[in-house]
Amino acid sequence: MVATPETGPSARGVASTRLPGLPERVEIYEVGPRDGLQNESAVVPVAVKAEFVRRLVAAGLRTVELTSFVPRRWIPQLGDAEELLELLGDDQPPRAPVLVPNEKGLERAVAAGAREVAVFASATESFARRNLNRSVAESLEMFAPVVAQARAAGLPVRGYVSMCFGDPWEGAVPLGQVAEVTLRLAEFGCTEISLGDTIGVGTPGQVAALLDLLGRGGLGVDRLAVHFHDTYGQALANTLTALQHGVTTVDASAGGLGGCPYAGSATGNLATEDLVWQLSGLGIDTGVDLPALARTSLWLAGQLGRPSPSRALAALTPSLQGA
Structure with missing residues (x-):
């Protein structure tokens, strides 16, 4: 099939051309305030975090992960x-x-x-031990009552699966293990499950294979989201593959904030600006x-005292500064 030009959303001159088989709408799950900021060495004042969230919501983001209730x-x-x-x-957003x-x-x-x-679960034993001080089985046993109690209280529960495609200690991760x-x-009752390429080593073929495997296991894409890191420049390619397989929720971090402390070359989460473009x-x-x-990401970069790695943001900055 041939792609057909259509009138659609535009962003600073981007031409809108649809491809067959893609969703009409994608929900962006913004993780900047939690996953993005948690790796910052200097503690960001709570007033700045609150303003960050407000600006994200004002920019149209309907889903923003705010924080984590972990011990200080x-x-x-x-x-x-x-x-x-x-x-x-x-x-707060919806x-x-x-x-x-x-x-x-x-x-x-x-x-x-x-x-x-x-x-936040792990697909590998090594990361489960380092992140939760438990085996994979023990961590799942810990999460089961958490999910059950939250659902009983009427709260939706997202489940993260980390290290879906590679682990810095174990190497390539078998997809059956991830599934x-x-x-x-899903059996515990998670309403949404995000598949995480925590160190950014995944490629489109692996993404397609995992989604197909989960589908054969009875888990539809309507309950799945994807969470890619851009360590090897594959995040947008992996996202497009997921969209072609029916996924409609994509995690991203404003300005490309965040990263994995276990991968020295990791360049952080998929930047929300790159995804929106x-x-x-x-x-x-x-x-x-x-x-x-x-403008929100530029403001936050000023608060953090360093530039953003987002390519789209770098390209847009001159026009924003001249506005």
Whole structure:
């Protein structure tokens, strides 16, 4: 089939040309305030975090993962979770998930008024031990009651599966191993499961194979999201493959914030600006105002004192500064 030009969303001059077999709309799951900021060595003031969220929402992002209810000693950057939710008040987006590591974290999140939670599992033993100090089986046993209690309280629960395509200690990860963990999270009752290329080594063929395998296991793409890192420049190619397989929720981080502390060459999460540029060019609606998003990332880069790795943001910056 031949691609057909259509009138669609545009962003700073990007031409909109649809390709067959792609969704009309994609939900961007913004992870900047949590996954993006958690690797920053200097603690960002809670007022700056709240303003970051407000600006993201004003740019049209309907899903923003706010923070994590982990003990402060684990991740000092996220030790102000309760204060952030209180400061945001009614300024939260329609979906405002928070990460919880265990039942204690869930209790804190519920007490703070969280409306959606997420749990973070691993497909590999090495990362499960380093991240959770548990085996894969033990970590799943820990998450089962968390998911059950959250669902009983009426909260949606997202499950993350990390190290889906490669692990810095174990190398290539068997897709059957990834599918087993993913399907267990689905059995627990997770309403959405995000497949994470934590160190950014995946390529489109692997993405297609994993989605096909999960489909054969009975897990439809309507419950799946994808979370790519751009270490080897594959994030957008992997995203397009996922879209061609019916996935309509894609994780991204404003300005490309974040990364993996276990991969020295990792360049961070897929930048939301890069994703919006691609989706706009494909005629796919996101509801996101790209110039407003880019101005938000430029503002945050100023707060952090360093430039963003986003290619789209770098290209847009001269026109934004001249506006």
